[in-house]
Amino acid sequence: MRLSAIAFALAASGCLQRGLPLDRGIEATFPARPAVESLPGQLRVVTFNVHGEPGARIADALRTDRALRDADLIILEEVHRDDRTGDWCSGACVLARELGFHAVFAPGHDNGHGSDGVAIVSRAPITSAQVIELPYFDVHFNSGRRVALAATVDLGGTPITVYAVHLDNRLTVRDRRKQVTPVLLHAARQDTPILMAGDFNTSPFTWISHVVPILITTQDDRLEELMQDHGFATPLADSGPTSRFLGMKLDAIYTRGFDTVRFATSNASNISDHLAVWAIVRPTAPATHAADPSPGRT
Numbered sequence: 001m002r003l004s005a006i007a008f009a010l011a012a013s014g015c016l017q018r019g020l021p022l023d024r025g026i027e028a029t030f031p032a033r034p035a036v037e038s039l040p041g042q043l044r045v046v047t048f049n050v051h052g053e054p055g056a057r058i059a060d061a062l063r064t065d066r067a068l069r070d071a072d073l074i075i076l077e078e079v080h081r082d083d084r085t086g087d088w089c090s091g092a093c094v095l096a097r098e099l100g101f102h103a104v105f106a107p108g109h110d111n112g113h114g115s116d117g118v119a120i121v122s123r124a125p126i127t128s129a130q131v132i133e134l135p136y137f138d139v140h141f142n143s144g145r146r147v148a149l150a151a152t153v154d155l156g157g158t159p160i161t162v163y164a165v166h167l168d169n170r171l172t173v174r175d176r177r178k179q180v181t182p183v184l185l186h187a188a189r190q191d192t193p194i195l196m197a198g199d200f201n202t203s204p205f206t207w208i209s210h211v212v213p214i215l216i217t218t219q220d221d222r223l224e225e226l227m228q229d230h231g232f233a234t235p236l237a238d239s240g241p242t243s244r245f246l247g248m249k250l251d252a253i254y255t256r257g258f259d260t261v262r263f264a265t266s267n268a269s270n271i272s273d274h275l276a277v278w279a280i281v282r283p284t285a286p287a288t289h290a291a292d293p294s295p296g297r298t
Contacts, residue, residue, distance in 0.1 A: 018144030047197035055094020092119030109144030165198035193257030235260035
């Protein structure tokens with residue numbers, strides 16, 4: 001495949017600049033009664049770029065996948081809301097209602113038919129949430145406002161901070177570092193254990209003028225180095241491909257204050273061009289405890 005064809009395919013669906021959403025506030029969804037008051041000490045975390053799929057279809061994909069159906073925390077990207085038609089319940093909102101979970105959704109940009117953004121869905125109550133504005137890059141194809149979402153959830157009496165992140169695709173290593181920096185600065189101010197997950201778009205290319213791809217294969221390595229420099233573990237470095245296109249590794253879960261017990265990818269009923277990525281994590285044991293074996297894939 002010629003690089004020009006790859007560039008076109010990765011650029012995907014058109015050249016329009018994406019506008020601001022009709023409402024930039026955080027959408028919050030609450031069940032009639034919480035399934036649990038706090039998350040378990042060992043919890044299953046899922047991150048999934050759902051490619052704008054409806055919430056009911058996402059719920060069905062999660063419920064029918066053995067690796068995903070017991071998720072405690074679900075971090076979603078490319079979540080759609082049909083707010084232009086007056087439907088103010090996003091895909092994350094529908095998913096939370098189907099599962100009896102809590103959810104927060106932050107719209108990033110308008111795609112002409114409604115809002116797309118990121119979301120955090122939790123079995124336990126979400127006690128606070130905040131939108132983090134990310135640096136804008138004119139990547140020419142589908143450029144738009146990017147945001148991350150931070151939320152606080154109770155883990156057995158201890159608050160933890162959870163981040164949902166979706167970075168632009170056609171960035172250089174330097175641009176990618178710059179775009180994720182506001183999230184890292186926010187995390188540096190937290191004294192809680194942290195889970196940061198999402199679609200970091202670490203394709204094996206760099207980009208000339210955000211259009212022409214050059215194969216470098218180091219986007220994920222450089223981002224993982226940055227995360228480690230900021231005190232995060234990168235337990236899913238060996239997850240393998242998380243995209244169905246060109247075998248790219250685009251998605252990740254980063255941790256601070258957690259040990260990762262197991263991790264893997266899952267098809268999630270093939271509803272997206274991404275695979276779902278999951279990990280079982282638990283709070284880091286005190287330094288006096290014996291070290292746990294290294295995490296492995298299953």
